[in-house]
Amino acid sequence: MTADVPHRSSAVRATDRPGDESPFALGLLLRRAHWQAATVMTEALRPLGIELRHFAVLIVLVDSGPTVQRDLTAATGSDKAGIMRVVDDLERKGLAVRKAVPGDRRVRAVEITPQGIELFDAAHVAAAPLAERLTAALSPGEPERLTDLLTRIAHPAGDEA
Incomplete structure (x- = not known):
């Protein structure tokens, strides 16, 4: 049995190539840009002995202060087991500690x-020259414009996150 999917012979097919007009184009381009950014940031973090998943948790801790693991899971888009492994790694490296929460022993x-x-x-010092590679093809002012546009997509008006 096949699903009832509208079929048009002249349908625009999703790609992530320049000029793609499909409704998936923006998401596909963002995914490709994310891969490139992640590759560059991984390169910056490697000599420091951590991975992006570790750095994501450190970002939350710097931004929010002490955070329960449940909230780290939500903030990083990870799962419970993944966060436990990352926090274990951070503790082993001396980069984070778990502390009891007053009023809740669990x-x-x-x-x-x-x-x-x-x-x-x-990590920020190490990443700066590498991050410039990501926007090297942009004209003056465009990196700031891109950051503004992506910020508005990631944090729509009224979004508290």
């Missing part, structure tokens, strides 16, 4: 350590 908050802050800052 819950632990994750907190960045001074060593974690140092690594977080070092």
Whole structure:
């Protein structure tokens, strides 16, 4: 049995190539751009001994302060088991610690350590020249414009996140 999918012989087919007019074009281009950005950022983080998944948690901890693992899961788009592994890694490396939450013995908050802050800052220094490669083909002012547009897509008006 086949699904009832509208069929048009002149349908625009999704690609991620320049000029794609399909309704999927923006998402596909964002995905390709994400892959390129992730590759560059992974390269920046590798000498520091962490991966993007670790850095994502450090970002939340720097931004929000001590955070329970459940909230780290939501903030990073990870799953419970994945966050547990990342926090275990961060603890082993001395970059974060789990601490009891007053009033709830079952819950632990994750907190960045001074060593974690140092690594977080070092990552930004290491990433700066590599990040410039991502926008090297853009004209002056375009990187800022791109950041503005992506920010408005990622955080629509009224979005508290």
